[in-house]
Amino acid sequence: MDTSAGRRRPSIRRSLLAAAQGLALALLSIGVSLALFILSVVSIALIVTGVGVFTTPVVLSWVRMHANQRRLLASQWSGVAIPPPYRPLPRDMRPGVTGVVERLIFLLKDPATWRDILWLLVDAVAGFVTALFPPAMIAYGVEGLLMMLGLWRVMGDGYWYGFIRVEGFVSGVQCALLGAALLATAMWVNPYLVKAHFLIARSLIAPTRGAQLARRVERLYETRHDAVDSSAAELRRIERDLHDGAQARLVAMGMSLGTIEALIEKDPAKAKELLAQARSSSAEALTELRDLVRGIHPPVLAERGLGDAAKALALRMQIPVEVDVELPGRFEEPVESAAYFAISEVLTNAAKHSGASMVWLDIHHSRSAGDMLRIAVTDNGRGGASLDKGTGMRGIERRLGSLDGVLAVSSPPDGPTMVTMEIPCEIVVAGPTGS
Structure with a gap:
């Protein structure tokens, strides 16, 4: 409605x-x-x-x-x-x-x-x-x-x-x-x-057009190398999760099936027991693969777009999040994915570290100064957030930098904290999404 x-x-x-x-x-x-x-x-x-x-x-x-x-x-x-x-x-x-x-x-x-x-x-x-x-x-x-x-x-x-x-x-x-x-x-x-x-x-x-361009160029220069490293680290993480999780279960299931093949005539009861274990291992492997895929690209993001995916994120937060979304359509998949995971990281940081009682999430697309996706996350917490504290903000910066996006953090002592993100992008599918 x-x-x-x-x-x-x-x-x-x-x-x-x-x-x-x-x-x-x-x-x-x-x-x-x-x-x-x-x-x-x-x-x-x-x-x-x-x-x-x-x-x-x-x-x-x-x-x-x-x-x-x-x-x-x-x-x-x-x-x-x-x-x-x-x-x-x-x-x-x-x-x-x-x-x-x-x-x-x-x-x-x-x-x-x-x-x-x-x-x-x-x-x-x-x-x-x-x-x-x-x-x-x-x-x-x-x-x-x-x-x-x-x-x-x-x-x-x-x-x-x-x-x-x-x-x-x-x-x-x-x-x-x-x-x-x-x-x-x-x-x-x-x-x-x-x-x-x-x-x-x-x-x-607010930042002037010239200041925005200058900051974007500077940030792009700084984050290009980091973006490559981040992509390589993400691939290593996926490889490790597959090796330690689903791959190990599939190997064990294959060995169980080999044993079942040998026992199916000699000891049908034992073969039946091993078959039940193999079925359980296959279900666990499928669950781990689904979780891994969800971490790479959430289904709600693929099906409903950034607006609804952000609202779903907000509903899962431990503190109230007021969401205001005005998007005239959908964007390319890398843009939506980067924005989604950036919002997820910022909201998680606010819930864990800010001590805030309320968070405001604003997402809109502007064409007044070029096609730009603008995201602002504001909380009324204790402040003191910084790009130099922890790796979460730096990870967001690298993720946005690969798309020529920028991240800015304003968080004086005693708050408030405002995290703003901008990603240059164009609408690829017209029509309101998540508004």
């Missing part, structure tokens, strides 16, 4: 929720964003005095935490995915003052830093106004209704409600009609105004 139409219907609950979200965003915009913008400008200006050398990396880390928080809210509240554009910090930074200076230089050379600072200013102005509209429309509409109920007596002559001069009961009724119209409008537009706020943010703090 397609519930997207139901989600688009106006409702008082959605309008009030959007108003509450808008009020929270407005406070963040005029309070936190404006304060961080002033701190950033002052701290950068103080670099020439030496004080800014030590304060600027700290302030910029706060800016990135604030931007990452807005990315999480965008994903949770409006389904707007905003991938982090930050370059990973070098691993060989030296300790002490030298390391602080190196970190400062690296941050100032990252174009994403300056886009974040510009976003702080825009967010404090345009973002604030856009976010304030939903609660303002609700409040102003309620005021109009109260005019008819007697508020016009308190306001007195000379008060204007919109374009209506409040002078008595008749004008109070006119105010109520205008207020009702505003509330009806708010039921429709409030969620879209909140989404517009996040779209403004995405236009500034």
Whole structure:
């Protein structure tokens, strides 16, 4: 059943929720964003005095935490995915003052830093106004209704409600009609105004087209060799599983059949017993072969496509996973397979290590800047995830790298964690899948 139409219907609950979200965003915009913008400008200006050398990396880390928080809210509240554009910090930074200076230089050379600072200013102005509209429309509409109920007596002559001069009961009724119209409008537009706020943010703090291409080229260069090694390791794993599992059982079954052939006339009872064992071994070998094939290419992925396969994965997770899939069709088999196993690894990591209570999985295909499959996995856990910790993320990176795909991880301490994946690909079978 397609519930997207139901989600688009106006409702008082959605309008009030959007108003509450808008009020929270407005406070963040005029309070936190404006304060961080002033701190950033002052701290950068103080670099020439030496004080800014030590304060600027700290302030910029706060800016990135604030931007990452807005990315999480965008994903949770409006389904707007905003991938982090930050370059990973070098691993060989030296300790002490030298390391602080190196970190400062690296941050100032990252174009994403300056886009974040510009976003702080825009967010404090345009973002604030856009976010304030939903609660303002609700409040102003309620005021109009109260005019008819007697508020016009308190306001007195000379008060204007919109374009209506409040002078008595008749004008109070006119105010109520205008207020009702505003509330009806708010039921429709409030969620879209909140989404517009996040779209403004995405236009500034998402990776630019040039940054995406540069990162993709760099990542492709790094992962081509790893992809070959990964394929070889996967073949060795399959060979080992076959040798230790199904092949061993088939060999044992063949030996049992040879013994049965020799005993079938001399000792039929013993031959019958060995035949039952051979049948059991064949069933176990078939089960192991099915498990092996399922690990190579799950049946639900082959039959239903990436969207339904991802939803099936989400249902098997130990923590709740909210899935949002918008795919206009199916992709080539290597693309779907790589995306499926990448999603599986990220969801498993979130369930095991993040301590999160909720995970959001967003999968969609975009043609605005070339055909691109975009996947975002966000959790509200403790954060601290990194490509350098463990082999799981590196394995995903290698798998995507073989398809010219990229992986980005944003996971500050205390969270949230956002893992974004992009794979350039085209639709090969039209029609919605898993949406």
